Amino acid sequence: xxxxxxxxxxxxxxxxxxxxxxxxxxxxxxxxxxxxxxxxxxxxxxxxxxxxxxxxxxxxxxxxxxxxxxxxxxxxxxxxxxxxxxxxxxxxxxxxxxxxxxxxxxxxxxxxxxxxxxxxxxxxxxxxxxxxxxxxxxxxxxxxxxxxxxxxxxxxxxxxxxxxxxxxxxxxxxxxxxxxxxxxxxxxxxxxxxxxxxxxxxxxxxxxxxxxxxxxxxxxxxxxxxxxxxxxxxxxxxxxxxxxxxxxxxxxxxxxxxxxxxxxxxxxxxxxxxxxxxxxxxxxxxxxxxxxxxxxx
Amino acid sequence: xxxxxxxxxxxxxxxxxxxxxxxxxxxxxxxxxxxxxxxxxxxxxxxxxxxxxxxxxxxxxxxxxxxxxxxxxxxxxxxxxxxxxxxxxxxxxxxxxxxxxxxxxxxxxxxxxxxxxxxxxxxxxxxxxxxxxxxxxxxxxxxxxxxxxxxxxxxxxxxxxxxxxxxxxxxxxxxxxxxxxxxxxxxxxxxxxxxxxxxxxxxxxxxxxxxxxxxxxxxxxxxxxxxxxxxxxxxxxxxxxxxxxxxxxxxxxxxxxxxxxxxxxxxxx
Numbered sequence: 001x002x003x004x005x006x007x008x009x010x011x012x013x014x015x016x017x018x019x020x021x022x023x024x025x026x027x028x029x030x031x032x033x034x035x036x037x038x039x040x041x042x043x044x045x046x047x048x049x050x051x052x053x054x055x056x057x058x059x060x061x062x063x064x065x066x067x068x069x070x071x072x073x074x075x076x077x078x079x080x081x082x083x084x085x086x087x088x089x090x091x092x093x094x095x096x097x098x099x100x101x102x103x104x105x106x107x108x109x110x111x112x113x114x115x116x117x118x119x120x121x122x123x124x125x126x127x128x129x130x131x132x133x134x135x136x137x138x139x140x141x142x143x144x145x146x147x148x149x150x151x152x153x154x155x156x157x158x159x160x161x162x163x164x165x166x167x168x169x170x171x172x173x174x175x176x177x178x179x180x181x182x183x184x185x186x187x188x189x190x191x192x193x194x195x196x197x198x199x200x201x202x203x204x205x206x207x208x209x210x211x212x213x214x215x216x217x218x219x220x221x222x223x224x225x226x227x228x229x230x231x232x233x234x235x236x237x238x239x240x241x242x243x244x245x246x247x248x249x250x251x252x253x254x255x256x257x258x259x260x261x262x263x264x265x266x267x268x269x270x271x272x273x274x275x276x277x278x279x280x281x282x283x284x285x286x287x288x289x290x291x292x293x294x295x296x297x
Numbered sequence: 298x299x300x301x302x303x304x305x306x307x308x309x310x311x312x313x314x315x316x317x318x319x320x321x322x323x324x325x326x327x328x329x330x331x332x333x334x335x336x337x338x339x340x341x342x343x344x345x346x347x348x349x350x351x352x353x354x355x356x357x358x359x360x361x362x363x364x365x366x367x368x369x370x371x372x373x374x375x376x377x378x379x380x381x382x383x384x385x386x387x388x389x390x391x392x393x394x395x396x397x398x399x400x401x402x403x404x405x406x407x408x409x410x411x412x413x414x415x416x417x418x419x420x421x422x423x424x425x426x427x428x429x430x431x432x433x434x435x436x437x438x439x440x441x442x443x444x445x446x447x448x449x450x451x452x453x454x455x456x457x458x459x460x461x462x463x464x465x466x467x468x469x470x471x472x473x474x475x476x477x478x479x480x481x482x483x484x485x486x487x488x489x490x491x492x493x494x495x496x497x498x499x500x501x502x503x504x505x506x507x508x509x510x511x512x513x514x515x516x517x518x519x520x521x522x523x524x525x526x527x528x529x530x531x532x533x534x535x536x537x538x539x540x541x542x543x544x545x546x547x548x549x550x551x552x553x554x555x556x557x558x559x560x561x562x563x564x565x566x
Contacts, residue, residue, distance in 0.1 A: 186391030
């Protein structure tokens with residue numbers, strides 16, 4: 001008869017200890033890249049932050065002077081992401097509403113759900129090449145080729161699946177009783193969705209939209225084919241139809257330059273990009289947490 | 298002509314004629330004939346799975362929202378078959394309101410809960426007055442009057458349910474359907490709802506599904522007893538039917554059917 005006391009030497013206890021430590025070790029390794037990347041960027045990039053960075057144009061590489069700032073790229077990223085949001089949010093939310101509220105699980109909605117999942121897995125460079133072929137090379141947008149507008153369109157393709165999926169899932173979480181309540185007092189489907197279901201799901205949809213924006217803002221590949229890059233200040237509306245700088249492409253371009261000044265600028269831009277994406281992600285977390293506490297008891 | 302030429306007595310507001318309802322291939326309830334009188338409270342009782350809630354939801358086309366649910370036969374409301382292709386279910390639900398099993402106020406203020414339905418129905422009168430009178434009729438005004446701008450969820454379960462009744466009254470329906478409105482409530486709230494129903498009877502026709510036979514006895518004028526029998530082909534599935542429909546007094550004192558007698562005396566169900 002075995003003793004009831006815990007025996008360290010027992011093979012099952014040794015095995016148990018081993019696998020517990022192995023999984024803890026793997027978990028630690030998994031988080032290491034995040035820690036290294038973030039601290040490295042914070043140290044390397046944080047040192048380059050100054051007020052000129054936000055206000056100046058980048059100087060052309062090769063100058064002996066300092067590299068200047070990243071103002072055009074910063075504003076460019078904001079503009080391109082805004083354009084992407086203006087396209088992707090209405091289409092995505094509309095599609096999500098169809099999937100969650102109107103479709104009855106037929107073949108068409110299954111096809112859309114499948115399509116959305118495939119789209120979510122499409123490499124971002126494909127979105128860039130697609131817009132390049134559709135808009136840039138055909139000069140279809142008032143004769144302009146590379147433009148901020150085209151960049152925004154490419155990013156909207158990447159945002160779309162996230163927005164559709166979170167809208168669909170957010171609406172599915174709304175209890176059916178709420179829909180019945182509204183329909184039961186003679187509200188039409190349209191009123192019910194607009195006034196009852198959509199507001200109830202607003203925060204989870206907003207969370208998804210914010211995550212979609214965060215993903216799009218950091219993309220480089222689609223912008224290389226569509227928005228390209230620009231050294232100059234964005235001064236007016238017509239600049240939308242010309243090449244536009246963005247943080248991600250600035251990093252890509254300047255990190256490869258042989259000059260130290262440009263490399264430093266790339267580090268600074270990385271710092272700003274990482275900080276903004278991180279804070280957007282944290283913001284969405286807070287939004288989601290807030291949703292959970294305000295859910296129906 | 299949506300209206301039928303068949304003669305229906307004027308005091309009959311709602312009439313089921315040979316109604317069978319199925320979910321997909323599963324027949325839930327079949328061959329129901331039943332007339333609901335204007336101004337009466339009619340209760341639908343019966344064991345679980347006999348199709349009484351299904352029948353209730355059929356009366357204002359809420360079953361449309363359940364995939365695969367189909368209905369055969371006719372449901373005449375003021376002489377109009379509400380299942381006619383030309384009938385707009387939204388309009389039907391405005392005339393025949395519904396209160397559900399779980400209190401389900403909108404995640405809005407108490408005031409907005411009432412005003413929502415009225416507004417979408419094109420109400421143009423004094424909204425404050427309508428909110429007050431609806432809450433008064435549902436006997437929840439005194440508890441709500443000082444916090445009209447608070448969320449509907451801030452009320453207790455029983456108050457929420459009366460808010461839902463007030464919300465239904467605000468659209469001025471002709472019939473109010475109630476699907477086990479007290480099953481989630483404590484006895485005191487239940488009593489209050491029953492008092493509310495007695496008040497409402499003056500202006501509305503009420504049809505209520507209840508599991509509580511004492512409640513049926515207390516509130517209703519007429520009682521329909523639904524029962525379920527196994528299919529004749531004997532594969533174990535059950536189909537509901539209307540076993541007996543009579544005045545509540547008769548159903549509880551001298552039922553004609555043996556199963557009714559057994560059900561109300563608690564032998565099954």
